[in-house]
Amino acid sequence: MSGSPVVEEQDDRDLGTMNTARITRRGFTLLGRGIREQRLLFWISVIGSVLFGFMTVADARVLGWATDHVIRPSFQSGEVTKGALVGAVLLFLAVALLRALGIVARRLIGGIVYYRLVADYRRRVTRQYLSLPMAWHHRHPTGQLLSNANADVEGAWAVFMPLPMAIGVIAMLVAAIFEMVRADLVLTLVGLVVFPALFGINVFYQRWLSPRVAHAQSLRGSVSAVAHESFDGALVVKSLGREADETDRFRDVAEELRDANIAVGRIRSMFDPLLEALPNFGILLVILLGIGRVSSGAADPGDVVSVAYLFTVVAFPVRAIGWVLGELPRSVVTWDRVASVLDERGSMPYGTATLPGAGPVRLDVDDLTFGYSGSDVDVLRGIDLRVAPGRVVAVVGATGSGKSTLTSLLTRLVDPQTGAIRVDGVDIRELTHDELARAIAVVPQGTFLFDDSVRENVTLGGDFTDDDVWAALHTVQADEFVANLPGGLDAELGERGTTLSGGQRQRLSLARALVRRPRLLVMDDATSAVDPEVEQRILKALAAHTSDDDGPTVMVVAYRKATIALADEVVFLDEGAIADRGSHGELVERSPDYRNLVNAYDQAREALS
Template sequence: MADKVVLRQGLRVLGVAIREEPRIFAAAVSASAVYGVMTVGSALVLGRVTDDVIIPAFRDGHTTAGALIGAFAAVFGVALLKAFGVIGRRLWAGVMQYRLQATFRRRVTRQYLRLPLAWHHRHPTGTLLSNANADVEAAWNPVAPLPMATGVVVMLFVAAISMVITDWALALVGFVIFPAIAALNIVYQRRQGPLAMRAQELRADVAEIAHESFDGALVVKTLGRESEETTRFAAASRELADANIAVGRVRALFDPILEALPGFGVLLVLVVGTVRVSHGNLAPGDLVQVAYLFTLLAFPVRAIGWLLGDMPRSVVGYDRVRGVLDAEGEHTYGETEGGDAAAGPARLEARAVRFGYSDDTDVLHDVAFDVEPGRTIAVVGPTGSGKSTLVSLLVRLVDPVDGGILLDGTDLRDYRRGGIAATAALVPQQAFLFDDSVRDNITLGLDLDDAAVHEALRIAQADFVAALPDGLDTQVGERGTTLSGGQRQRIALARALVRRPRLLVLDDATSAVDPRVEAAILHGLRDAGPATVVVVAYRKATIALADEVVYIEGGRVLDRGPHHTLLERSVGYRRLVNAYERAAREDAERELDTDIDVSEAEEATAS
């Protein structure tokens, strides 16, 4: 039953391929049919040449130039048409396969971009990479042998008719061998199918572990976990290797048998045919024709085996790809435009917002506040209070379960696609930079002159760019590895500012710079305008620069108001910001003590 299910699902996948590329498939199958017919034709021609040219030449002791030229022309003509069939079949089969892979890679990637961040949180990155690469390739691997296998059906049909017309006894031999090959292929698929499916699943596991190791390289090295990660990856790799070896063992067992069956058919044909020739029931040319046909059929018939052999992996790969393409949760959009910088700072409202990453646990509960245009609000709260989740909601990386986020009185869900990105900008705490120049990391494809880029860098206090070897053209390396954390944050801030957002959201985006630079940045944002600013902050000096503070704890807004007012009336808020300040002061004192100890050691060494 499982074999039938795999076969049925595999044929359905092939049906999708044919519907996607019907013209290319038709061209490939036509070329394959030409190849199949000419394969049988070459046997017919060889049989006629044997009877009309070779045997008379041996009998009479001589032949004519016309007979030789005619034989050469017939053999060459059939071979030429067969060659054209091979070229056309392989060319169009390859084009079809690679077009399908490219098409579905683009579809998977576009689906990743459409799906909300909450969906990505539930799926490991390594699995997503495997879906877009290994699974897409596996899904369309059977497309390469598909035209040949289809052409083989034509060839077998023509061959069967040819053998019946030539000699019924030899045809019976063929009708015994061909079913034997088909039966062996069925047994082969039953053994090979589950092993191939398991190997495909393990490929995704290996990709996932590799991605985690590369992405967490800093953690792995700083904590000395290289050997443990190597062991973890080695275990998964060995499991994948064992699965692939199991696949290879089955293939190594069945391949020789599949190769031997047509050869056995040739021997049987020669034995039966020789007896019939000796009794005058069969012409020598007919025997040569059928025997040669058997030798030619061995390789094409294997194409059906290749097709069936790739089906289990194809089914698994296509199901995994289809799981992404059918995923629900895509954002819906309205018709409201965005991005009109001339409209001035945006008004922001949060109305009874509730959100949770799972159905039974809420991160935010009935969060409500508003921010007047042009004002700066600081969101303050202990770790795990929901600040970063709120930030994601403010720029619609995720949608609330209940309530809504309004920008200029319009729910974010009513903006057109791209409207929010043209109106609001988020600068996260972990600044991501591409392996590109400083300029390209800031513009990200926008057509902006260097004056606008320099102005954004000035506001972001990123004057260090001028001192880089190539200025704006300096390559920052993968993830900006050639820059410090504070430098990366300021370039990320400039990236947001250069777009002139009407709402700027900073998720602790200046944590890696010193307080003096952070204060200069916030003052610059206030002077540059026009933008409403929401900043997740920890430092008391930073919080004090905001017009108002929203204090969140346990996913709820416990209080809001000016910084000095909250210090007086909210015990939890006062304890939190004083704790942050005390921790920062202790860190500064430790750094100072370290510098003093180093200086004293240097003086002692010098004396």
């Protein structure tokens, strides 16, 4: 079970307790970053929003003018002046068209800014995942990584959805206040009492809301982590009858997220009516006072209509400023989670070297030592190994002796603390990324197949012909069962290759490595699910392949005696060190520990028969 989401949750609770000023300051720093990265499109959306704001104020001006020059004269004279009516209609149409243009620019371009930021940072996070070493991935659950690349990236930039509108609202407010002062200073001063109250409530609102939003966002990662573990371990859950337990575990964290979201919604439900009512209260004050001022002759009806209308249209957009302030805490929290990935410095830089020639390589391992982060015990200690080109070497050892770790080091999934691994005299850390992938292939213990065709699972999008694929399938004894699948190479395998047996999946995994014609092939118990007879045919074909000039040097982790016997040499690992090496027969003769280990499988099988 993963414990990391709980740590993340506590971190985000701490973030939630930060004061509003600090959150706002960090939030504006984040806004500056996004604006710089999408400068042109962002300012186009802001210009559209400002145009919308100005045209909204202009609409009020036109409405006031129409009241004084079209509506009132019509009531007084009993007839409508056609020229004034046409003028009013044209003015309204012009303002409406410009305002519509502003809305399109604000929403469309603003949306593009948001989605481009999200797409860009998803790519950045994904590229960082690919560059970070496997040791880093081992410390972070997959559900958390999915949340970082998906929900957290979206949350970090969600503030950009209301931001152009909020900036346009500020411009609208300036223009509206100017227009209201021009129309009637007294009514403006009365109505403007509402706005300081709105901003004060917003500040209190954000202070109360921030920790709850932070907590709810952290729980999204926890739900994702638990769900991913349950789905990924579906076979274990189903086979051991733990469905009810997994359901309870998911329900607990889902209910906690539900309660956190309800807490956020409860606060919003209290503040939203208040934020909605205050502007309407200001409008009522303006109308009540305006009636008296019109009656006394201190104001024209058109001015009162303009001021009241401005409060009507400005009240709702002002909420956009509150939306920005409301998104800032969530953006700060989620940005910190994204930045924690982007700021990691555990990458494995590649060199510039390439390997000359073709065919199998010589492998040299010099004084290799490795231990996992957080552990004081070295998994491998002082490994020295020389493998001639084209040789097949079996690595044998008890569980926990370091066999799989050695395969990870040979393929540079991790780097050693000390020592070096060289192929044809070149340190693998000096190879380019492409050269390393071309020269060395690994077939791990656990096979992974994509929800795609046989062809795509073998080639992984590489430039290989069908003849290349069939040749690789033939070597691993998979061509017959693939030919019998509906569609052959085009047969869809389903998620993780669930339509195939374990042995068939392993053979396709082997074909995936062989089709690339590697110069060093590392097999980590890669035929454990294959029938022994089929395994022997595969290994014999590989051995025959390595005898050719184009065949790879092979390192194979093995435990079956028949498999070990096919190797040119056996390396016996014991507690992270090479205890002995030689042919299978030699080790059986002189090493009791090796003899007991390789005989244990046959003894266990005889005991069961």
